[in-house]
Amino acid sequence: MHTTTLKPSGRSMAQLARDVISLFKLRIGVLIMITALVGMAVTPGPALGLAQVLVLALSVLLASASAGAFNQYVEYQSDRLMERTKKRAFVTGALPHHPAWLGLMAVLLAAAVAAAWLALNGVAALHVFLGAFFYGVVYTLWLKRRTPMNIVIGGLAGSFAVLAGAAAVDPALGPLPWLLALVLFLWTPPHFWSLAIANRDDYAQAGVPMLPVVVGPESAARTVLASTVALFIASLLPLAYGAGPVYGVGALLGGLHFVRKSWQLARQPARATAMGSFFASLVQLSVLLVAACIDAVLR
Template sequence: MHTTMLKPAGRSAAQVARDVISLFKLRIGVLIMITALVGMAVTPGPAPSVAQALVLALSVLVASAAAGAFNQYVEHETDRLMKRTSRRAFVTGALPHHPAWLVMMAVLLAVAVAAAWWVLNAVAALHVFLGAFFYGVVYTLWLKRRTAMNIVIGGLAGSFAVLAGAAAVDPSLGPLPWLLALVLFLWTPPHFWSLAIANRADYAQAGVPMLPVVVGTERAARIVFLSTLALFLASLAPLAFGAGPLYGVGALLGGLHFVRKSWQLARRPERSTAMGSFFASLVQLSLLLLAASMDALLR
């Protein structure tokens, strides 16, 4: 990769490094990595070694980073139209929008999938790949600008991380990891739609058909509430398939908190309640994952 692409004139190596790291959407990547580790923890079977857990974590994180960078590369024209994304490195020119970045992203994904295949197994590697593919290609390229259901199908990216972790222990994938993957699938729409309601003007200006742009804020808020109810009910289902009481407490507390905040959003669809619902979704998922992990450790 040409040095002028990585280090534009007048910028220090530290500044360029920060800009490159910003491409990878590491906050999202770390969350996805944690879901993979939880999938590994809750799956019955022989305890994975430290090396296997480390490879799982890094392969999911690196694959997610590659997909996040690809999203920013593809979205750089749309990102300049939205206040929330207008300071991204490809938008401002801090990093040149050069095709060589695609080579880096492909190499990162290939290394992540190969490491998972070598150290874990082919099924885990397949799910590592599918997570990145669904976010980078299915969501970003195929769906985001075409349908308000973009984030619903794109939400499968998080589900594949859970299945990658479970497959690392047992490639046959029993009911508990499938149910946790369903929870992740149902979590993504109300989480992201809450944020989309708060930033509806941005998406409308950029011409992105997010749900509140297509159906209006009030209807979108009601859909968020109904989606949160479905998520809450689904999050209780693992209790019938081996999840213990600690998991139940986490699912109940986090789920009820999210339901309450999404109900407030449905009653008053405005930015403040939308952000309240968005942050409640993070609390809900955090409690769920923490409770699932503790439950597995104490099993």
């Protein structure tokens, strides 16, 4: 008797790969990884070897991926209520919502922390862990559904990446990486609140107390503007602690662009201006990080 083994088509395997990749939020992970590399670049000290740089990059990326997947695992019920997230793999059933995923996430995080500990040092490994912990546990489990200030504390995830990169070079952590960590901390709220204003109805329907849901879009937009101004001022502080003119130009241009877009949002709170502010936040951070790297190389 002839039997036929059914195999998934190339298209279905490709779709499975895309679903798995989307689970780990790699776009966010790559951005966080870059902030860690910038923290390394701006920190004075002996240069890391290529293997150490790769371990730093991959450990931060894996830790972020673990936290991102955990966020989707925990939030899959509320994700189905939001237009922005209703096509995520756990929501649609493209990937089974099974506890085995938690084991994989734990293994990824443990591997990331262990690699950073062995190849770099304990301080760098601690910050790799804290970045994932603050996003996965502090933000997702403890704060997201309890307070409109949830993303403020959750923003520490990016700050810890900067500190992980800096600690890989010098565990003592000088003022410059601390100031860049402050910049990342202050960047997250206006970045995310801008997006939350654009998607306010989604968060309201899902019962998530994001700031625009609690105080309204007008008040939230004014808070975005005030937060962006604070971010802009903080981004100039590294100039007093060794950052050079290239960094200064990047901080000035990127910061003013973000302030202008957030001012437009405060004047006219709407989805279009909110998305303009959101994209301006990405431009501001990108310009700042590139300028910081170029500045470090020229020094």
